Amino acid sequence: xxxxxxxxxxxPPPTEQVAFHRSELSVILSLYGRMVAAGEWRDYGISCLRDxxxxxxxxxxxxxxxxxxxxxxKLRGKQGQYAVVGIDGQILKRGNDLKTVxxxxxxxxxxxxx
Numbered sequence: 079x080x081x082x083x084x085x086x087x088x089x090p091p092p093t094e095q096v097a098f099h100r101s102e103l104s105v106i107l108s109l110y111g112r113m114v115a116a117g118e119w120r121d122y123g124i125s126c127l128r129d130x131x132x133x134x135x136x137x138x139x140x141x142x143x144x145x146x147x148x149x150x151x152k153l154r155g156k157q158g159q160y161a162v163v164g165i166d167g168q169i170l171k172r173g174n175d176l177k178t179v180x181x182x183x184x185x186x187x188x189x190x191x192x
Contacts, residue, residue, distance in 0.1 A: 097126040106133050
């Protein structure tokens with residue numbers, strides 16, 4: 079059975095998006111799980127845009143993100159493709175190794191034990 083032709087509609091070119099790879103998400107979600115267990119974080123959101131991918135971390139769902147973990151592949155050869163950005167927009171750490179960049183957030187887990 080053949081279907082009638084719908085005409086020649088131009089198809090827009092596929093839009094490129096930056097996304098986190100499964101191995102990158104594994105590293106991020108490992109930290110996220112530890113922070114949830116410590117009671118520091120409660121929610122997250124992921125955005126995949128044309129120039130960057132963002133993993134946002136929230137203390138409560140309705141507020142602004144506490145931290146944003148950003149991936150900008152265009153900065154790979156310059157300042158580093160990964161960055162941790164604070165609630166005020168300040169870049170806390172930047173680099174090409176995701177685990178090293180995320181260490182700035184792991185300090186929150188280290189607390190003195192009484």
